[in-house]
């Protein structure tokens with residue numbers, strides 16, 4: 001899928017509107033003066049003179065009116081789709097995941113809807129770029145955010161993760177399925193209202209993402225945009241990353257309760273040592289039930305333990 005943005009004059013904007021008059025659709029998003037939908041392309045005309053062509057037919061349709069303005073394509077150093085003008089102020093469902101690089105604990109995904117009229121409130125509750133937020137702060141603000149924002153948070157526990165992984169599911173596929181699921185849940189809760197856009201914090205190219213979920217019964221496609229660093233582009237993604245982290249921390253707390261001490265995050269040498277200790281004390285089945293078993297840490301922990309037993 002492609003996104004092409006043209007910057008057009010008033011006269012040219014009028015041409016676009018008359019050309020697609022019979023395909024017009026209602027879109028009450030701020031800043032939007034006209035929207036049309038073809039089988040393979042969505043066309044959106046903004047007050048600013050930007051016209052966005054989105055979908056498989058974007059190149060064909062936009063070529064009728066001009067060539068893309070590269071200056072209008074990106075608003076930050078983030079890689080991904082061109083975002084419409086004023087994107088940060090639109091009503092958006094954002095999604096993000098966490099835990100994928102941690103040997104211990106689950107993969108969690110959250111999708112959160114922040115409508116235009118709640119953006120200020122959510123900022124007021126303390127949402128910033130979550131990479132700058134520390135865990136304790138996220139634990140504090142997440143419950144309020146969940147009260148205020150429509151959301152879906154999914155926690156894939158280690159046993160289920162390991163089963164899927166053993167069946168040949170890549171981590172990319174697991175993540176894509178979870179994002180799709182969480183987005184679907186929020187869309188269902190929201191229905192018949194619709195967001196202006198859905199923004200996924202990009203972990204895979206659009207084509208790869210959709211290939212991962214091609215066999216799903218319901219695939220969320222409409223108005224879906226992808227970008228890296230998406231938590232800087234809309235507060236909905238920043239909120240999603242906080243809720244995903246909160247769910248991750250809660251599951252880590254639960255696992256700490258079963259093992260008797262807090263588990264090391266990440267996948268470093270410290271993790272190997274902790275895993276070796278757990279292996280020695282509780283055995284393989286228990287270690288497997290709290291880890292992403294296919295990580296290299298498993299073999300490293302076994303090696304550490306054998307060494308220790310030899311010494």
Ligand code: MG
Nearest residue numbers: 096097201202
């Ligand atoms: Mg992310």
